[in-house]
Amino acid sequence: MAGQEDPVQREIHQDWANREYIEVITSSIKKITDFLNSFDMSCRSRLATLNEKLTALERRIEYIEARVSMTCWRLRSCSRASHCLL
């Protein structure tokens, strides 16, 4: 009887150890999944902020370019007018 119980007991103990091993692996998989989700969310929010700033910068640059080109045009027409007068 004691001999019969030993292999069964051994099997059950081995099964418990296997289940603990599987539990460690699955909890690690869950941690990796949580990390990936939070990383994705945080990256997206930072990229969205960056996108907003880039858009604002692009609009400002466009406006400044228009102003500078208008000023250049004005100066050129002024210099042409002064040449004509001379």
Next chain:
Amino acid sequence: MPLVKRSIEPRHLCRGALPHGVTSELECVTNSTLAAIIKQLGGLSRHAEDIFGELFNEANSFYLRMSSLQERVDQLAVKVTQLDSTVEEVSLQDINMRKAFKSSTIQDQQVVSRTSVPNPVVEMYRRCDKPPPLNILSPYRDDKKDALKFYTDSSYFFNLWKEKMLQATEDKRKEKRRQKVSGCPAHPDRSHSRQAPPRSPLSISEQQRQVDDPGREVKKVRKARNRRQEWNVLAYDKEFRPDARLTPSPYHGTSPEGSLSPDSRYAANMPPE
């Protein structure tokens, strides 16, 4: 209900029927559980690669935008150094003659469309059941419409919106035509706000009639329209510009657009030298 974008399969590790003729059941369950874990790890690595790929694409697009922005800033810096502040500026006439600045930034359109669907959602869509093949019944319809569209039509809402927009445009066009035919009423604000000569030919000919000798025969001749008068008025700065509000004109109140023609108004309100 939130849509799950990425799901890892298999969800349940230990559920499943054991095969027949297995001597050690506990070992069998352990082995099948470990095999399911390996499948889950494979799915997880695929999803991780997809996540990083999307983030990389977005960050790359920002890098390209930033580098083009940097080039524009450099060019602007070079242009600004070439400007000479000692040269006299041109008069205010040029500011009014140039077109106003209009931004050419393209706004995002069709953000939620078939082309912008992420890859995991496309795969999920492909795994779904297809609609029944009702399109094979289309040749038997009398109205020659697609039979599947009566069951499911993905472009229904877009077509509805398009029809509404077209209808609204058509209504506006009809309204404008109706106003033109009836003759739009004169605006009372014109005499107080703008100094530029009114645009309608009717008012210009009316002004011409009032300025001319009332005993003469009034000819309904439309004055040739040019912008010379407007430029002459604008050539003066704000302080010297003839203003109908401040200097009461003898013909005030006779016509809503301003009683005098711009030429005579200018002559009447010129400050004495």
